[in-house]
Amino acid sequence: MNESYWFLNSSPKEYNKLGENIKTDCLIVGGGITGLTTAYLLAKEGKKVVLVEADKIGYGTSGRNTGKVTCQHDIFYSKIEKKYGLDKAKSYYNANNEALNLVKQIIEENNIKCDFKRETSFVFTEKEDTIKNIKDEYRTCKKIGINCEYHETIENIPLDIKGAISFTNQGQFNPKKYIDGLAKAAVNLGLKIYENTPVVDLEKGKICRVKTREDNIIEAENVIISSHSPWYDGLNFYFAKEYAERAYLMVAVLENKLADGMFISIDDPSITFRQYNDGSENLLIFGGGDHKVGQGGTEKEIFDDLEHYGKEVFKVKDFKGKWSAQDNMSFDNVPYIGYINKREDNIYVATGFSKWGITNGTAAGIIIKDLIINNNSDYKDTFNPSRLGSYFSKDFIKENANVAINYVSGKLKIGSGDMPKNNGEGRLLILMEKDMVYIRMIMEIFIL
Numbered sequence: 058m059n060e061s062y063w064f065l066n067s068s069p070k071e072y073n074k075l076g077e078n079i080k081t082d083c084l085i086v087g088g089g090i091t092g093l094t095t096a097y098l099l100a101k102e103g104k105k106v107v108l109v110e111a112d113k114i115g116y117g118t119s120g121r122n123t124g125k126v127t128c129q130h131d132i133f134y135s136k137i138e139k140k141y142g143l144d145k146a147k148s149y150y151n152a153n154n155e156a157l158n159l160v161k162q163i164i165e166e167n168n169i170k171c172d173f174k175r176e177t178s179f180v181f182t183e184k185e186d187t188i189k190n191i192k193d194e195y196r197t198c199k200k201i202g203i204n205c206e207y208h209e210t211i212e213n214i215p216l217d218i219k220g221a222i223s224f225t226n227q228g229q230f231n232p233k234k235y236i237d238g239l240a241k242a243a244v245n246l247g248l249k250i251y252e253n254t255p256v257v258d259l260e261k262g263k264i265c266r267v268k269t270r271e272d273n274i275i276e277a278e279n280v281i282i283s284s285h286s287p288w289y290d291g292l293n294f295y296f297a298k299e300y301a302e303r304a305y306l307m308v309a310v311l312e313n314k315l316a317d318g319m320f321i322s323i324d325d326p327s328i329t330f331r332q333y334n335d336g337s338e339n340l341l342i343f344g345g346g347d348h349k350v351g352q353g354g355t356e357k358e359i360f361d362d363l364e365h366y367g368k369e370v371f372k373v374k375d376f377k378g379k380w381s382a383q384d385n386m387s388f389d390n391v392p393y394i395g396y397i398n399k400r401e402d403n404i405y406v407a408t409g410f411s412k413w414g415i416t417n418g419t420a421a422g423i424i425i426k427d428l429i430i431n432n433n434s435d436y437k438d439t440f441n442p443s444r445l446g447s448y449f450s451k452d453f454i455k456e457n458a459n460v461a462i463n464y465v466s467g468k469l470k471i472g473s474g475d476m477p478k479n480n481g482e483g484r485l486l487i488l489m490e491k492d493m494v495y496i497r498m499i500m501e502i503f504i505l
Contacts, residue, residue, distance in 0.1 A: 059356075061121045062308040062342070062378035063233035069114060070241065075251040075273050081107040083429065084267055084277035086256055087284035088112075089119030090232075090415060091407045093239045094422030095281055097163070100246035102430050107275065108248060111255035115236035117285055118414060121382035123306065123331060123342050125319045126160050126228035127178040128153040130413040132194040132323055133390045134201060140389055147201045148439040149391060156419035157228060160235070169238030172333070173230040178319045179211065181221035187323060191220040198222065213316040215370050229319055229331060232415065259289045261401055279429055281405045282397065283421070286385060291397040291404060293442060298393065299385045299409040305359050306344035306380055308333075309373035315341075328366070341373050350383060384412045393442035394421045395428060405429075406442055 083099050085092045088110030096106045128150055138146040164173050182191050191207075198205045208221040244250060254273075259280065260266040267275045282288065287295045311332060319331040330343035345366070346359035353359065360379050367373045387393060387409035394417075397406040405428065407421035420436070427434035438444075 059360075059380045060378070061233070061380045061382075062306075063120050063124070063231055064116070065378065067233050067237065069233075069237040072110075072114065072250040072252040074253040075109060075269055075271070075275070078274045078276075079107065079249075080276040081105050081249075082277065083107070083279045083281065084109070084265070084275050085281045085283060086267070086288070087117075087282065088114040088240075088250065088252070089117050089283065089285070089418065090236060090239075091119075091283035091418035091421045092281070093236060093243055094159075094163075094419050095283065095407075095425050096248045097239060097243040097246065098422050098426040099429065100243055100248050102426065104429070106243075106248050107251070107277070108243075109251045109254040109256060109269070109275070111253070111284070113252050114240050114250065115233050118382045118384060119236055119418065120233045121306075121380055122232055122412075122415065123319070123329060123344065124230050124232045124333070124415075125178065125331065126157055126173070126230060126415050127224065127319065127413075128157055128203075128416060129178040129180055129205075129222070129224040129227065130390075130411070130416075131321065132180060132190055133411075134203075135190070135194040135197040136390055138197045138200075143197070143200055145391075145439050146197060148436055150201050150203060152420040152424070152436045152439065153413075153416040155423060156416040159419055159423065160230075160415070161228065163239060163242065164230075164235070167238060167242040169235060169242070171230045171232075171234035171238060173228055173235070175226055176229050176317065176319055176331075178224045178227040178321075179208075179221050180321055180323060181208075181211065181216075181218045182323050183217050183219060184324055185219055188220040190323060191222060195222050198224075211316060211318075211320075213314065214320070215313075215315075223318070227319065229333070231333075256288065259404075261291075261404060263403070265403065279403045279405065281407070281425055283407045283418075285383075285408065287397070287406050287408055289397075289404075290406075291401055293398040293406075295393065295406070295408060295442075299387050301350040301383050302347055302386055302412070303350055303353065303381055303383050304344055304412065305346045305356075305363060306342060306382070307360070307363050307367060308340050308342050308377040308379070309367055309371075310375040310377070311339050311341040311371060311373055313372050315371070330371070340377065341367070341371055343367055343371065343373075356381065384414070385409050386411045392417050392421065392440055394424050394440035395434070395437055395442050397442060399443050 082105040085108040096108050134146045195207045206223045210218045255270045258268040265280045321329040328345045333340045392409045394407045397404045405425045410417040424434045
């Protein structure tokens with residue numbers, strides 16, 4: 058399996074797995090940027106915090122990205138304004154801008170050596186028919202008050218750029234070095250970390266009881282689920298409210314001079330790239346080939362195409378690494394952050410970052426900390442996991458036509474037969490009652 062470039066020369070502290078029953082104020086499940094940021098902020102507030110990770114800290118999606126620390130997320134602001142209005146778009150920006158500033162603050166306060174530098178980010182198109190989308194995004198960003206510029210082209214980039222928007226004073230870093238430093242800082246505040254400790258069950262209540270795979274019990278007043286895909290969804294159907302996409306990245310030596318900045322296109326296929334100096338060589342981190350899980354080409358085909366693109370367009374050589382990552386996408390481009398459902402007020406979730414998990418994950422830490430400490434957050438409504446607008450849409454129905462079929466197929470009991478393959482063909486299927494809840498919901502949506 059291909060490994061992230063960021064894992065090379067990484068020597069993080071190793072943490073023991075949990076081997077006993079414990080009690081804590083706050084239990085966090087998931088050791089990426091979201092979980093560690095939440096843990097850091099809660100520990101600073103004096104809370105007793107435990108974090109469990111099924112594998113190792115920072116080895117999930119948080120350590121498999123380009124390392125862009127930016128509030129510029131594709132052309133999300135115009136999309137959010139169109140669906141929810143300007144106030145929600147502005148709230149989304151404010152949350153991510155606060156997250157960007159918090160990352161910088163954490164780095165400075167804890168002297169984290171993660172190659173952080175301020176940089177300008179660009180979103181661009183190479184197609185005439187999508188210039189309007191770029192201009193719409195620019196207008197929304199100006200209304201929000203974002204410090205941005207519109208560009209008809211960009212010099213010293215070997216692409217035929219037709220239009221672009223730039224955000225100044227963004228950032229980039231080595232995400233694995235940041236995660237390792239953040240974990241150390243949180244531990245210094247009292248956080249207890251347990252690696253190789255997957256959880257398998259949650260018993261809700263005023264004091265929640267979470268069981269690990271080794272049958273240890275963790276009792277906690279608050280449980281935060283930051284494990285990429287929620288392993289417990291509180292009947293809020295997160296598996297149906299988001300879908301998964303896989304993205305591919307490569308690193309190679311860059312000999313030609315490129316314009317400074319971090320770049321991503323809105324085109325299909327999309328391309329993303331930025332430079333990184335490892336202390337001895339100037340490297341290009343670039344990616345593309347994104348596709349919905351289960352619907353793309355083979356990994357080899359995608360990497361072969363990316364390698365060819367890098368050589369032809371950027372003239373790179375001496376490839377240093379290649380890897381892929383899987384991201385959960387919400388249907389309205391806004392993550393689900395907050396109370397896991399309308400009934401539980403001590404179980405929290407953060408998911409659906411739509412490939413922008415560095416700032417969205419950091420924002421999740423801010424939001425969840427505020428909900429626990431203050432019982433409120435300035436961004437609670439914007440990221441509300443129970444909002445209706447995120448999934449009662451044409452895209453939701455379209456995506457879940459496939460989800461429903463795959464979900465049912467995966468839930469059949471052994472010996473109950475296969476799914477029908479032809480029109481007019483019937484099968485007797487045996488389903489668990491809890492599975493029928495979801496199938497009934499999907500059927501009701503289609504009928505309506």
